[in-house]
Amino acid sequence: MQVVAAIYRLAISLWLGGAALFTFVLTPILFRSESRDVAGRIVGLFFPGYFRWGVACGLVAIICRVVMAGKGTVPAAVIIAVMLTLSSIQAFYIEPKAAEIKRHIPSFETTPKEDPMRRQFSKLHGISAVCNLSVIAGGVVLVILL
Template sequence: MFMFSIIVTPVIFKNNTRDAAGSIVGYLFPVYFPFVVGVSALSLLSYLLTLSWPLMRLQTIILCLLVSAFIFSMLNFTVIHPQVKKVKAKVHSFDKSMPDTVDEGLLRKKFKRLHQISVLLNLIILADGIALIVISQRF
């Protein structure tokens, strides 16, 4: 996630037009989102299988982080990403500074809002992962 979000995507957008970069990244998302869901599901499932009950405080924190990562990755994959794809398909171009029509301007705003939600969910999942790494190293 870190490589894709912090390195790969910015490099693609820096070296291509917005439309071309969006297309390139668009080819990666059908692999990226299911991968994140799979990793978060596998992490949660493997943790659940190793738990001893009743849960101690640290175990509860770890469980909450894993559950939230799974929920947010599923939300991104099953709700936000399909909406982003649908809206993006209706926008003729992101390269032009001004949209061709009022409708396209509204579509761009909707795309931007959905994209911001997706980025926020990705950042939360990434923060979850970092927190889990820190916890595992400290305890």
């Protein structure tokens, strides 16, 4: 059971750490050091793997949590389920849809903010950001519960 608990802690840590690193370190550095279009293209290349990483970590964590069944299982499992749902929405709905919309925007630097495609993209980006920050917040709570 100690091995399962260690795998659980590792999955949560990798999920939270990966999300925090990508959100608060790598993405801001890219957008500060490159043009918006170049940074957006680079980040866009990482998004499919980033979101699927969250789904993989979430699946491992929820399986471990169920196997460990005991004190604190239900609250932690609910938090993980919400985080996993949000990561799945990002991986399998928001990211593919945003990538498709992005293909129709020649440049974020020259395309007006009022452009219909840009507005659609901005809306999806906002939803994704809320999902991402919610996953990070859930991860912080799970680390505190450890």
